[in-house]
Amino acid sequence: MEPHRPDLGRQHPLEQALYEVKKTIVGQDVLLERMLVALLARGHLLVEGVPGLAKTMAIKTLAQAIGGEFQRIQFTPDLVPADVIGTRIYNQKDGEFQVSLGPVFANLVLADEINRAPAKVQSALLEVMQERQVTIGRETFKAPDPFLVMATQNPIESEGTYALPEAQVDRFMLKTLIGYPTASEEFVVVERMTTTFEAAQRVLEPGQLVEFQKQTDAVYVDPAVIEYAVRLASATRSPESVGLPDLARYLSFGASPRASINLVLAGKALAFLRGRDFARPQDVRDLARDVMRHRLVLSYEALAEGIGPDDLLSPVLEAVTMPDVPLRERRQQTGAASSGQSTAQTTWATGPR
Structure with missing residues (x-):
């Protein structure tokens, strides 16, 4: 329809x-x-x-x-790094090398x-993804x-x-x-x-879009939400700490601390999309599988039994309880004390969403 x-x-x-x-x-x-x-x-x-x-x-x-x-x-399979990031080309007319940037500069x-x-x-794509820059020869070019x-x-x-x-x-x-x-x-x-x-x-x-990114950066995250993200990531490294010792044999390595960081950053973005300027634990939970499924390294036993990352994340999400914090009231008090935001903005931030 x-x-x-x-x-x-x-x-x-x-x-x-x-x-x-x-x-x-x-x-x-x-x-x-x-x-x-x-x-x-x-x-x-x-x-x-x-x-x-x-x-x-x-x-x-x-x-x-x-x-x-x-x-x-x-x-x-026949792609080379220069096809992605670019390369230096010799200009016979000028007698100098010139840089031809690749399609990654978009x-x-x-x-x-x-x-x-x-x-x-x-590996060539790795630098530009993480550092947002590319080195060609002796020159560095920002994305x-x-x-x-x-x-x-x-x-x-x-x-x-x-x-x-x-x-x-x-x-x-x-x-x-x-x-x-x-x-x-x-x-x-x-x-x-x-x-x-x-x-x-x-x-x-x-x-x-850059302005919306800045507004996303300003989304408030309660310390309890950060703690919840850390507990989720930590539970994949030590499942016995949340009462799931049977999962340990399926995990060679759990989610890295970068998972905790990205849980919070992605949670802020999801909160912004949902019309709020503060993040809730539910925002983190809704994105937990997407943030952590590719960061788990499964053991041979898990692969042999056909157990995937989502099969392990589901019991972890059930075992790690979400914090029960009055986030609306706390955000309202924090915002009023620190920035003196307008009544209209406060109403939008603490609305029913």
């Missing part, structure tokens, strides 16, 4: 961008939400799903809606089928702002693929798994793809 067209004049620009994407993409609400979270939190997103689920189209359509420069890199970079690239190419890498990978075909190094996987803030659409959603997909559909319109500018 097609949603009723909203009054775009009264919408938040991010809602407008989401509406534009939904004109092309049917369903996949979790994926679209995670893409916006990664954008706001300045993280990177790894999307895993079988072919034909519109992973590439979703990312490309979002790039069209939010503005900024978009580049797609099709990763193949606001949104789509690394399509990233696990098909060899280790050297993946544009905003900058986001969205990578896709196919989980069902291993021929001609290279496993991502743990160091690079850890650089992705979120790993989102997407599945098949429902029958009704697939009907709409087929209907749209076999007729002329309306393309996404550009509703944002890069400068606006």
